[in-house]
Each structure stands twice: as C-alpha cells, then as structure tokens.
Amino acid sequence: MDLIIAANWKMHKTAVEAAEFCRAIRSREADFEGVEVLVCPPFTALSAAKAALEGSTIKLGAQNMHWEAQGAQTGEISASMLLEFGVEYVVIGHSERRHLMGEDDIQVQQKIEAALEYDLKPILCVGETETEREQGNTEKVIKKQLSGALQDQDSQKLGRLVVAYEPVWAIGTGKAASAEDADGAAKLIRNYLRDKLGSKTADNLRIQYGGSVKAENIDSFVGLPSVQGALVGGASLEVEAFSALIQAARKAVAN
Ligand code: PGA
Numbered sequence: 001m002d003l004i005i006a007a008n009w010k011m012h013k014t015a016v017e018a019a020e021f022c023r024a025i026r027s028r029e030a031d032f033e034g035v036e037v038l039v040c041p042p043f044t045a046l047s048a049a050k051a052a053l054e055g056s057t058i059k060l061g062a063q064n065m066h067w068e069a070q071g072a073q074t075g076e077i078s079a080s081m082l083l084e085f086g087v088e089y090v091v092i093g094h095s096e097r098r099h100l101m102g103e104d105d106i107q108v109q110q111k112i113e114a115a116l117e118y119d120l121k122p123i124l125c126v127g128e129t130e131t132e133r134e135q136g137n138t139e140k141v142i143k144k145q146l147s148g149a150l151q152d153q154d155s156q157k158l159g160r161l162v163v164a165y166e167p168v169w170a171i172g173t174g175k176a177a178s179a180e181d182a183d184g185a186a187k188l189i190r191n192y193l194r195d196k197l198g199s200k201t202a203d204n205l206r207i208q209y210g211g212s213v214k215a216e217n218i219d220s221f222v223g224l225p226s227v228q229g230a231l232v233g234g235a236s237l238e239v240e241a242f243s244a245l246i247q248a249a250r251k252a253v254a255n
Pocket of ligand 1: 008166170171172173174210211212213231232233234235
C-alpha cells in the first residue's frame, strides 16, 4: 500500500506562490515513488495549482467543503466546485475547523457524506485536545468523532476514506506525539473501522499521523505498521523541507 503524504497549507500561499511551489515540487516527483503526494492549497489557489500540476502524479486536495450541492451559503464551497479544479481529496473535520469555526460531528458527518457522493476522497481528521488527553479521554474522544462522522455512511464508498489522527496539542506546536501514542491511536482507529466495515475494507484504508511532522521525525510514524502516511502543515510550506520529508518517509518504509 502506498503511503499518503498530504501538504495542508492552511491559510498560506497566494495563487502565484502555490503555482511556484507546484512547479518546483513536480520536478522532484521521480523521487516520490511509492508515496501518493498531495497538496491542499487554499481554495483561491486551486486553479493555479491545478495548472502547475497538469500531467504530474502529484494530486490536489481541498481543506474543507460544504455539504450542500449549492444554495444560500455565503462564503462556502461545494463538492462540484472542487471537482472543477481536479480536486481528488478533501480534508474534513480538521481540528482548526472544529475548534476555531465551531464545526461539530453532525457537520463533519454531512461533509463526509457529500464528499463520498461526489466521488471525492475524504481525509477525516480526529484527535483529542490536551485537556481531553490529561483527563484520560483520548480513546473516548476519538471513538466519538469516528462514530459521529461515519454514521449512516455508505460502507462501500467508505473504501475511499483516509483517517488522519491529529492530536490537537501536537498541531503547530513542534511537540509531535510519541510513536507509541500515534501507534495506540492508529490501532484504535483501525479496530473501530474493522468493527464498522469489516477487516477486508478496513485493512486497506490508510491512517495518517499529523501534528508537527517533519523530515527529522517522520520515520517514527510511517515506520509503524499501523500508520500509512502523514498530514503535514508547517513542514509542507517549503519545497526543500517537504521533499526531504517525503524522502525520509520512503527510507523509513524501505527499512
Ligand atoms: P503541523 O500541522 O504539521 O503544522 O503541526 C498539521 C495539521 O494541522 O494538519
């Protein structure tokens, strides 16, 4: 199974900057064999990124979407709008959206359903806050987020799901989870998916780790049999750093 490494640029990069990055990274793609690499630019840079990646193996993801097909939703973007730009993946339920924008499990569920309906591949983010962790509620929180997001979904379509375990306290803090914590959470997620979808489907899904991942620590995550990729914020903004991270991941898996 190929690793999946996604660059989550958050609110970084104009269209010009995104195109520049995409042109530079695609010149390295021959070195990315065995890794599915995708960039998730802001909506406004999708068009420029698409053009710069034309004919490349590097894929496009979006950072969010609305569940309605169209309508009176000022400021929102629908699945069909993303498809127009060649978007294949969409990040859903990122902790910054849950905590800063008040996104709840019901909305996350609706977004996953719409993404699946439009043949997008959702990257569902789950993970506990520092307080939830200190209170010993990590498992409970992850299970609640999974059951909320995945209830009433078409199990066949869930074969396209990616789950990212992103402990909130590790995002953007430089304090990544330990390999042991990431392994524990990834196994919990895998077991949940097995119960829900059966081993055949669940064992083919990829689980990413996210939260302060960089070239220097990615080996401790993708080196785990339970983890098949990473969702990367800060270390995905510079071509050199992101390429080095992908190389380090390949090396860790080859070992
Ligand atoms: P980070 O962000 O790599 O900057 O910690 C990860 C994420 O939020 O997806």
